Amino acid sequence: MVDVSIESVKRKYEVQLMRLPNVTSIGIGDREGSEVLKVFVTQKVPESELKPEEIVPKVLDGYDTDVEEIGFVTAQT
Template sequence: MDLETLLRKHADRLLNLPNVVGVGQGEKNGQPVIKVFVTHKVPLSALEEEEVIPLDIEGVEVDVEETGIIGAEE
């Protein structure tokens, strides 16, 4: 399965996790990754098991990036 298809398959679930403001495709160390953008990172101990962003999805690494709140400028 290509990265775009994989991302579409899992985007809704990822976007419903706490603090997640976006998902996309990226690259890390020359390898494709699923990017998950969060307002801020929190310790695993502060999350319920079902709220944790996975380390990988179907064998593709997930890279979490803290972005702050994303919104349109007025």
């Protein structure tokens, strides 16, 4: 059982995650009935091509992460 809310975990790690290559935003989602931290990236890169400090952790404070490729986001006018 997780003792902290996913919202507080998101706030705690948001700045750190946003510094990683290709990361564009952080959100909260659902995977198979469980809350996950969504890490949106412009392009998914194999872990083997990243430095250890550039890899999104698989779990943060008891919550799984889910990396999702969304491409480049631009404002619609």
